[in-house]
Amino acid sequence: NEYKSYLSSAMSxxxxxxxxxxxxxxxxxxxxRVQNKTWHSHCLVCCYCNVTLSERCFEINGKxxxxxxxxxxxxxxxxxxxxxxxEADLVRRTNKNCLYHLHCFxxxxxxxxxxxxxxxxxxxxxxxxxxxxxQPQKNIRQQS
Numbered sequence: 606n607e608y609k610s611y612l613s614s615a616m617s618x619x620x621x622x623x624x625x626x627x628x629x630x631x632x633x634x635x636x637x638r639v640q641n642k643t644w645h646s647h648c649l650v651c652c653y654c655n656v657t658l659s660e661r662c663f664e665i666n667g668k669x670x671x672x673x674x675x676x677x678x679x680x681x682x683x684x685x686x687x688x689x690x691x692e693a694d695l696v697r698r699t700n701k702n703c704l705y706h707l708h709c710f711x712x713x714x715x716x717x718x719x720x721x722x723x724x725x726x727x728x729x730x731x732x733x734x735x736x737x738x739x740q741p742q743k744n745i746r747q748q749s
């Protein structure tokens with residue numbers, strides 16, 4: 606879940622606020638609000654890398670993450686390069702439900718990037734072969 610962190614004026618809020626990060630009273634002029642909880646601005650940090658979450662944050666099981674660490678911990682990864690697939694990446698999904706970055710969706714043998722609608726074959730180890738390079742593999746298996 607993605608949340609925006611909101612900067613609120615502590616002076617305009619009549620009740621006493623305690624920080625969800627350090628449990629200390631917030632006496633600063635401003636406080637941060639995320640998921641109906643209040644935070645000192647310096648206490649609202651990614652639970653993984655401790656970067657300050659000043660604009661947006663992501664939540665997994667009650668823990669707050671920056672965008673980078675959220676996708677590392679929750680996002681999908683490319684079957685070929687093992688890097689995280691972000692929401693902005695273009696991907697291909699195989700019939701085995703494996704995800705590949707568009708630039709990683711290449712024939713294992715010849716290295717050519719495969720186009721939309723092009724016939725391909727997936728080996729048991731999820732390597733992709735174009736139709737041309739699959740034929741010699743098929744012949745080798747039939748001879749064994």
